[in-house]
Amino acid sequence: MLRRSFLAWAGASGLTAAASVAGYLQWREITPVVHAPGREEGHFLRDRKPLPAPSQALSTDVLILGSGVAALTAAWQLRKAGHGDFLMLDGPAPYGNAAGGRFGDLAYPTGAHYLPLPTQDCFHVRELLSDLGVIVRGADTRKPYYDERFVLHGPEDRLLFNGVWQDGVLPHEGVPAAELAEQKRFFAQIDALRSAVGADGRRRFTFPSERSSMDAEARRLDAMSFAAWVAQNGYRSPSLLWYLDYCCRDDYGAGTGEVSAWAGLHYFCGRGGEAENAEQGAWLTWPEGLQALASGMERLARPKRLAGSAVRVRVDAGQGVEVLCFALERGVARTFTIRARRVICAMPLHVAARVVENMPDVHKQIHAPWMVSNFVMKRFPRELPHAPLSWDNVVHGTPGLGYVVSTHQDIRVAPPEKTVFTSYVALSGRDPREARKWMTAASGEELLALASADLRAAYGLQFESCVERVDITLRGHAMAVPVPGFRSDAGLLALREMDGPVLFAHSDLSGFSVFEEASWWGYRAAQRALRG
Structure with missing residues (x-):
């Protein structure tokens, strides 16, 4: 091939x-070196291979299942509140989509690689960036001052279009005037939507997305594809259609025909953070990508981490939660149990559905x-x-x-x-x-x-x-993938509101995977776990 x-x-x-x-x-x-983090453990869990009897029993007050952004955010918040009685079970892919790697002195991402400047609505991200020193001052103001080492330097981006590089990612050089006019009309519509407020008094698009409007217009947008919305609004420019599809594939892993109109518009309308020393909508980035933030949270949280994955989460009436865990060592499984007062389940929902007993049904993500x-x-x-x-x-x-x-x-x-x-x-x-x-x-x-x-x-x-x-x-x-109807799923809504022995914390609760969403669910789960 x-x-x-x-x-x-x-x-x-x-x-x-x-x-x-x-x-x-x-x-x-x-010859490329190929990595598939979590594949062996995931297939082991999927295939329900037999496990030996547990060889060890541990206990803790709070157990965090996973070590991605949501899990590390929860650990950071627990430690910040002075609560040190918690364990973190790494799961099959440490750091999740925020992982990175090194080759000698060269660091690089193996997952997400940037973070847009957070708005004031994203107070939880600003709090983290302040604790890590990325925000130097003014975390609670409209325009904080950022450490300039992490604010994206120019030239920011370029596009190879018709064999020639041009600035920016939206095609514009050699594009007919009628297409340029349509691009201008689209972004004017986006500017209007960015400040729109729903009938329920909430901003129509914001981070965390849980705080976005869920009025009738929001439900209408969620029920249709972004491609249908684009066509409904008369956008036909090939350069614009390619750009919109590229943006959806870049953030959601699927094109305009597969994601909901609400998600497609949220990509453009939900952000726009400002800074004292950067342009509106600027980005933060690091050589190793978002592992810089994940590692920073780990330093702040100082969690006791255990290698392994959960295979069963069972609530025992009046006795907390018992978690059966396994770890693969050269393909051979060993098992152990952990008992906790509360468990923060910071794993993908399709994995949690195989692990957490009596978990509410979620639409097939x-x-x-x-x-x-x-x-x-x-x-x-x-x-x-x-x-x-x-x-x-x-x-x-x-x-x-x-x-x-x-x-x-x-x-x-x-x-x-x-x-x-x-x-x-x-x-x-x-x-x-x-x-x-x-x-x-x-x-x-x-x-x-x-x-x-x-x-x-x-x-x-x-x-x-x-x-x-x-x-x-x-x-x-x-x-x-935020497919049409994802915001109205009853199972997702139920998992978000659970406040018992098992708390859920993963970007899947939002229906799409970005740092602001994953960290929000970890932040909120920690607050609930601390309430006793």
């Missing part, structure tokens, strides 16, 4: 067959599979003219979501000798189950062909000679 896809790309680029074959043979010398691929570069490739290498680099018309540069925030006289290009691909446009099957069965060469598509389009044959190593991270259930 790699040879066929490489030759097809070479032919489309006008390269000779001899040159393309030479480039292909050189590329084949690099669709989870989008993703690939995050890190290319360790021994040198920077030569750039096409017009727009310089940016933090985010997107190629128009490909299945990929572009690539980010891990050393972008470095301030030095000359660029570093080496860097990491991180490529993102959401396997949208196909049934997620079939996409996961393909990811599981695909060879390293097939994965590499897809992971490198945007980079090969940007740099041609020279790219391969610049690469030293490739690490591909497969996230089969990376994020819940």
Whole structure:
């Protein structure tokens, strides 16, 4: 498959067959290292393989199941309140979608890589950023002052469109005037919606999304697809339609036809944080992505972490909660139990449904599979003219979501000798189950062909000679897709309101996976756990 896809790309680029074959043979010398965090444990749990009797029994006041953003937020809040009697069971994928990695001195993300400036509504995120020193002062004001090391530097983003780089991600150079006018009309409509208030007095779009309006208009938007809303409002510009679909794939792992209109609009209307020392809507980023925040919360929380995953969560009347846990060691399972007064279940809901006894039914959430691929570069490739290498680099018309540069925030006289290009691909446009099957069965060469598509389009044959190593991270259930009707699901509403021995805390409760939502549920669960 790699040879066929490489030759097809070479032919489309006008390269000779001899040159393309030479480039292909050189590329084949690099064998990617493929990671699938949580796959072995997840399949073990799914297949209900027999387990040995527990070899150990532990107890704690509060047990946190998981070690992603929601779990770490809960741990940070517990510790901040002076409550130290808690344990954290890591789960199969430590740090979840906020994980990162290192190659020598080079750090890179293997999950999410940025955080938009939080608005005042997102007080829980501002509190965290203040505790971590990312906000230097004014966390409760409209415009806090941020540590400039973490505010995204320019050039921020660019788009390869019709073979030429241009600033920004929305196509505009070489786009007909009628399309530009339609783009302008769309963003004028977004500006109006950004400040809209529902009939229930709530902002129509905000973070955390739980605090957004749920009036009749919100329910109408949630019941239809974003593509239907776009068509209903008369938007037909190819450049705008591509951009809207790209934004949905980038945040939700699915296109405009699969996500609800409410979710599509929330992407544009829910944010817009301000800062004393940055432009409105600026971003925060780190070389290792959001692992910088996850690791920071871990330092603040100082949790006692245990390796392993929950296999059964059972509430015992009057005796708290008993959790049966397992850990795989070279494919062999050992088990132990943990008894707690309260359990914060910070795991994906499709996993929790297999673990938590008598859990309320939730509509069958669709989870989008993703690939995050890190290319360790021994040198920077030569750039096409017009727009310089940016933090985010997107190629128009490909299945990929572009690539980010891990050393972008470095301030030095000359660029570093080496860097990491991180490529993102959401396997949208196909049934997620079939996409996961393909990811599981695909060879390293097939994965590499897809992971490198945007980079090969940007740099041609020279790219391969610049690469030293490739690490591909497969996230089969990376994020819940906010499909039409997701906000009104009775099961989700029930889980959000549970305030008993088991508390739920995961971005799945919101129906989509972003830092602001995951941290909100962890924050709220900790407050409830502290109430006794």
